[in-house]
Amino acid sequence: MIPAAFDYTRVGSVDEAVQALGQHGEDAKVLAGGHSLIPLLRLRLAFPSVLVDVGRVDEMRGVRDDGDHLVIGAATTHDEVMHDDLVRQHCPVISDVVSQVGDPQVRHRGTFGGGIAHGDPAGDLPALALALDATFVIAGSGGRRDVAASDFFVDYLQTVLGAEDVLVEIKVPKLGSDWGHNYQKFNRVAQAWAIVGSLALVRRSDGSIDEARIGLTHMGSVPLRASATEQALAGASTDVIADACDQAAEGTSPPEDLNARADYRQHLARVLTRRAVEHALGG
Amino acid sequence: MPRISVTVDGVTYEDDVEPRLLLVYYLRERLGLTGTNVGCDTSNCGACTVLFNGRSAKSCTILAAQADGAEVTTIQGLARNGEWHPLQKAFNAEHGLQCGYCTPGMIMASVDLLEHNDDPTDEEVRHGLEGNLCRCTGYQNIVKAVRAAAGEVREGATS
Ligand SMILES: Cc1cc2nc3c(=O)[nH]c(=O)nc-3n(C[C@H](O)[C@H](O)[C@H](O)COP(=O)(O)OP(=O)(O)OC[C@H]3O[C@@H](n4cnc5c(N)ncnc54)[C@H](O)[C@@H]3O)c2cc1C
Ligand code: FES
Ligand code: FES
Numbered sequence: 001m002i003p004a005a006f007d008y009t010r011v012g013s014v015d016e017a018v019q020a021l022g023q024h025g026e027d028a029k030v031l032a033g034g035h036s037l038i039p040l041l042r043l044r045l046a047f048p049s050v051l052v053d054v055g056r057v058d059e060m061r062g063v064r065d066d067g068d069h070l071v072i073g074a075a076t077t078h079d080e081v082m083h084d085d086l087v088r089q090h091c092p093v094i095s096d097v098v099s100q101v102g103d104p105q106v107r108h109r110g111t112f113g114g115g116i117a118h119g120d121p122a123g124d125l126p127a128l129a130l131a132l133d134a135t136f137v138i139a140g141s142g143g144r145r146d147v148a149a150s151d152f153f154v155d156y157l158q159t160v161l162g163a164e165d166v167l168v169e170i171k172v173p174k175l176g177s178d179w180g181h182n183y184q185k186f187n188r189v190a191q192a193w194a195i196v197g198s199l200a201l202v203r204r205s206d207g208s209i210d211e212a213r214i215g216l217t218h219m220g221s222v223p224l225r226a227s228a229t230e231q232a233l234a235g236a237s238t239d240v241i242a243d244a245c246d247q248a249a250e251g252t253s254p255p256e257d258l259n260a261r262a263d264y265r266q267h268l269a270r271v272l273t274r275r276a277v278e279h280a281l282g283g
Numbered sequence: 284m285p286r287i288s289v290t291v292d293g294v295t296y297e298d299d300v301e302p303r304l305l306l307v308y309y310l311r312e313r314l315g316l317t318g319t320n321v322g323c324d325t326s327n328c329g330a331c332t333v334l335f336n337g338r339s340a341k342s343c344t345i346l347a348a349q350a351d352g353a354e355v356t357t358i359q360g361l362a363r364n365g366e367w368h369p370l371q372k373a374f375n376a377e378h379g380l381q382c383g384y385c386t387p388g389m390i391m392a393s394v395d396l397l398e399h400n401d402d403p404t405d406e407e408v409r410h411g412l413e414g415n416l417c418r419c420t421g422y423q424n425i426v427k428a429v430r431a432a433a434g435e436v437r438e439g440a441t442s
Contacts, residue, residue: 001324002303002305002308003303003305004303005301005302005303006302006303007302008285008302008346008348010285010348010351031346031349034344034345034346034349035326035344038305038326038344038345038346039325039326039344041303042305042324042343043324043325051302051346053348053349055349079338102414103329103413103414103415104339104392104395104396104411104413104414105329105332105339105340105341105392105414106326106341106414108335108338108339108340109335109340109341109344109345190413191327191413191414
């Protein structure tokens, strides 16, 4: 279908973007890679009056080294993030998860920040950001602020981003070589979204697990951490993995749709989390 | 209306475009380049795939306004001096198509694929063409065609 009419403006800086959003009010929307927004416009599920295109804002593109963190520009494409040398060296889990987003064409256009700002609990990046304890730098009319990933996702397709806010960059901690990772994305066909996904980040020390962080995709209206499993794994020997992962769906109320009932999703969360933890440990 | 300057298959065009105009309709209806197809409303099928600044992209999911300053290559810009691209020849020789609807997109996605991996395995071809759906062939001969073309591209590079 053809989208309903809207105006379009391309901005060259974050300040210009915030200004343009302020000027046009509630009905303006940021356009990044367009790979969530344009499909919505085509299906006439969204009716913005103005799109503010941030796709070419240089300060929102690329990855830089910031001591014990990496800073990823929100408008960096999935493909650029996935192949970035700093990402591969210091946070290879990001490369691994992003390589499972959509298909090559989607990754050439869609952006890392867009995948987070869209706030889709079926998307792969929200759970990734949550498991990494990422920090989001947001620019708005009152200046810039940092928001923790754990405070960012509010509800289905809703985040703390206000009408005049722009997600500028994402800070992620560098993970040392003692961290293993694995993302289990369960879907039935190529290029499909996760029916459920489980991301395990596990820090090993001989024979036992120091710390585990587990992010769950599509297990509620927002991305979740499997906290009960994380607690059961912390400082424990690898013998407890099966029991710990049996708690992966605790406290979740996953959606029901044509792909899966809620109880099936909970079953998947337990199984996928066990697999993810085992693979993350190199098993 | 935004004014855009965009290079398509080597020719630069300047045009005023409605913001909601999708690149694929700009190509088809404004420029008459109907080699690029539209197969879905959900950004899934890949029939509309073109090279956008050198990388494969779904032209139904790009606004013409976003293409300002961009270089676009469609299936109609692949042949050189009247000679088909190795992928075009291989799709023909290996029966990589039946109805042909998906073919322009398949070939453009394959051009990008081979540019980054000139000797892909079956698995890598299937994975690399994940964004393109074919309702006829069962993919078998598409994979064969892409691998055959890869051989020719490699030979072309060394000779
Ligand atoms: C066929 C297909 C398959 C896909 N499969 C997957 C998948 O398997 N997993 C997955 O995770 N994703 C998938 N996606 C979505 C893809 O990852 C999108 O690129 C991503 O969700 C949105 O990024 P974008 O840059 O395209 O954002 P846009 O579409 O431009 O924007 C999306 C939303 O976020 C807002 N926004 C974007 N950037 C910012 C910013 N910097 N500041 C403030 N607001 C902003 C926009 O206003 C809009 O509301 C798929 C998409 C398609 C078309
Ligand atoms: S027409 Fe189907 S992906 Fe573009
Ligand atoms: S040949 Fe008919 S859709 Fe591919």
